[in-house]
Amino acid sequence: MRAFLDMGGYAAYVWPSYALTLTVMVLNIVWARRLLKRSRKEALRRLAIGGTEV
Amino acid sequence: MAWTWFHRLASPPHVYRVAGRLTPWLAWPAALLIVGGLIGGLVLAPPDYQQGDGFRIIYVHAPSAWMSLMVYTTMAVAAAIGLIWRMKVAHAVAASCAPIGASFTFAALVTGSLWGAPMWGTYWQWDPRLTSELILLFLYLGYMGLRSAFDEVQRADRVSAVLAVVGVVNVPIIHYSVVWWNSLHQAPSVMRLGEPTMPPSMLVPLLMMLLGFTLFFGALLLVRLRGEVLSRERSASWIREALHP
Amino acid sequence: MSESGTVGTTLRAAFATAGAPGESSVPALAAARLVLARDLKLAFRKRSQLVQPLAFFAIVTTLFPLGVSPELPVLRPMAAGVVWAAALLSSLLALEMLFRDDAQDGTLEQYALSGRSLTWLLAAKTAAHWLLTGVPLALMAPLAGLALGAPGSAVPGIIVSVAVGTVALSLIGSIGAALTLGIRRSGALLSLLTLPLDIPVLIFGARATELAISGEAYGVPVQLLAALAVLGLTLAPLAAAAAVRINLE
Numbered sequence: 001m002r003a004f005l006d007m008g009g010y011a012a013y014v015w016p017s018y019a020l021t022l023t024v025m026v027l028n029i030v031w032a033r034r035l036l037k038r039s040r041k042e043a044l045r046r047l048a049i050g051g052t053e054v
Numbered sequence: 055m056a057w058t059w060f061h062r063l064a065s066p067p068h069v070y071r072v073a074g075r076l077t078p079w080l081a082w083p084a085a086l087l088i089v090g091g092l093i094g095g096l097v098l099a100p101p102d103y104q105q106g107d108g109f110r111i112i113y114v115h116a117p118s119a120w121m122s123l124m125v126y127t128t129m130a131v132a133a134a135i136g137l138i139w140r141m142k143v144a145h146a147v148a149a150s151c152a153p154i155g156a157s158f159t160f161a162a163l164v165t166g167s168l169w170g171a172p173m174w175g176t177y178w179q180w181d182p183r184l185t186s187e188l189i190l191l192f193l194y195l196g197y198m199g200l201r202s203a204f205d206e207v208q209r210a211d212r213v214s215a216v217l218a219v220v221g222v223v224n225v226p227i228i229h230y231s232v233v234w235w236n237s238l239h240q241a242p243s244v245m246r247l248g249e250p251t252m253p254p255s256m257l258v259p260l261l262m263m264l265l266g267f268t269l270f271f272g273a274l275l276l277v278r279l280r281g282e283v284l285s286r287e288r289s290a291s292w293i294r295e296a297l298h299p
Numbered sequence: 300m301s302e303s304g305t306v307g308t309t310l311r312a313a314f315a316t317a318g319a320p321g322e323s324s325v326p327a328l329a330a331a332r333l334v335l336a337r338d339l340k341l342a343f344r345k346r347s348q349l350v351q352p353l354a355f356f357a358i359v360t361t362l363f364p365l366g367v368s369p370e371l372p373v374l375r376p377m378a379a380g381v382v383w384a385a386a387l388l389s390s391l392l393a394l395e396m397l398f399r400d401d402a403q404d405g406t407l408e409q410y411a412l413s414g415r416s417l418t419w420l421l422a423a424k425t426a427a428h429w430l431l432t433g434v435p436l437a438l439m440a441p442l443a444g445l446a447l448g449a450p451g452s453a454v455p456g457i458i459v460s461v462a463v464g465t466v467a468l469s470l471i472g473s474i475g476a477a478l479t480l481g482i483r484r485s486g487a488l489l490s491l492l493t494l495p496l497d498i499p500v501l502i503f504g505a506r507a508t509e510l511a512i513s514g515e516a517y518g519v520p521v522q523l524l525a526a527l528a529v530l531g532l533t534l535a536p537l538a539a540a541a542a543v544r545i546n547l548e
């Protein structure tokens with residue numbers, strides 16, 4: 001297990017790389033879902049204001 | 055008719071619905087492939103005879119670099135379609151691509167820099183591939199900056215579409231000139247492994263990660279696309295049905 | 300449009316069509332030539348504006364010895380790069396002049412509505428821009444080179460490489476200028492859009508200049524520069540015209 005974490009001495013380079021990439025992936029998921037939620041909220045708000053032309 | 059599927063793709067309500075239903079079909083396989091690739095790459099693959107365990111960064115660097123280019127191309131193709139056929143949905147696809155591509159370009163730069171650091175002794179080298187990735191990041195930032203400079207979404211879509219098409223023509227030119235520049239000065243290039251060909255135990259996880267990241271992009275794109283399509287829509291009739299099922 | 304004077308009235312007469320846009324009493328090339336002449340004439344009325352990019356070039360070049368070292372042996376290896384970086388930045392500065400006045404007074408709209416090929420007219424404006432900024436830069440660049448330690452024998456090579464390179468720079472710049480037409484304070488955005496696309500020109504141009512300075516044959520990079528210029532000539536005015544039309548809608 002320790003050998004795995006140590007990555008043959010390259011741990012300081014390997015693990016931050018994986019951590020960063022994972023962070024980028026998670027952030028992308030968060031941003032995408034946030035965009036969709038915001039757009040839905042905005043569309044509903046425009047609907048509530050009324051009219052067929054928003 | 056052969057073209058009906060194309061015309062349906064132009065319909066925002068259709069796209070909104072289909073994108074929503076399609077997303078899990080991309081997201082779950084992506085997750086499986088990525089987890090499988092991680093296990094294969096971090097645990098099962100043997101260490102490289104030259105770089106030891108340090109080479110394992112390739113399993114996140116290569117997919118990120120692949121994403122940065124693939125997403126840019128997708129963005130440019132979508133932009134061109136939006137310009138030629140005046141399709142709002144195509145412009146929405148292009149808009150959705152940019153932040154995804156830019157963030158993975160950044161990831162490719164940092165992981166590439168970390169990959170080379172132990173071999174170079176410094177955190178940065180003007181390696182041709184890293185330099186090209188850096189310029190690609192500038193292209194993404196320029197695209198996003200141009201978009202945000204316009205208040206009106208339609209104009210933002212069309213002006214940035216011209217930029218995307220111009221940019222994609224330039225990407226191979228920029229890359230070739232950077233490789234040429236680098237070869238003049240024989241700077242060290244690290245991004246290769248010790249063996250001339252990769253054994254399957256190393257290659258298979260890499261392919262899994264590449265495919266997994268691609269499907270992940272597809273799922274992300276679908277989610278963002280729904281948001282972008284909604285924000286471009288004026289007529290309320292289909293929105294009412296879509297949001298109050 | 301009162302500044303245009305005789306050139307303006309000639310243009311207006313030439314562009315006036317009897318009926319629907321599509322009819323042209325003057326072919327595209329002749330109209331382009333008129334636009335070129337107009338731009339040159341108008342530019343020479345504000346000579347101080349022409350000098351500014353050149354003064355900027357001189358100042359930027361001066362920054363490097365001040366920031367690095369006054370010793371010529373230290374400066375000579377980087378002379379080509381410094382000259383080109385300064386040329387790129389000066390050419391960016393000069394891009395402000397390309398479309399702004401015409402966009403503001405409605406001339407650009409007239410060009411778009413005239414029924415003539417907007418692509419040709421913008422190509423003519425870009426040609427004028429190169430004559431007004433690229434050529435003077437090409438003539439000033441050897442002075443900067445000499446000041447940074449280049450030998451006198453390098454002068455022809457420096458002029459040739461900068462002259463050809465600035466053609467591509469003007470063309471690439473016209474795209475960015477067209478894209479950012481309506482945007483206020485677009486300077487930083489224009490740079491962000493244009494400079495990455497300029498990088499191949501920088502690489503080949505600096506290489507050509509470097510070879511000229513060390514006395515070697517510089518033909519190959521200059522040919523590559525010329526290839527970029529030709530590519531730019533065929534594609535850039537098209538892209539700029541598309542961008543202008545979108546921004547004028």
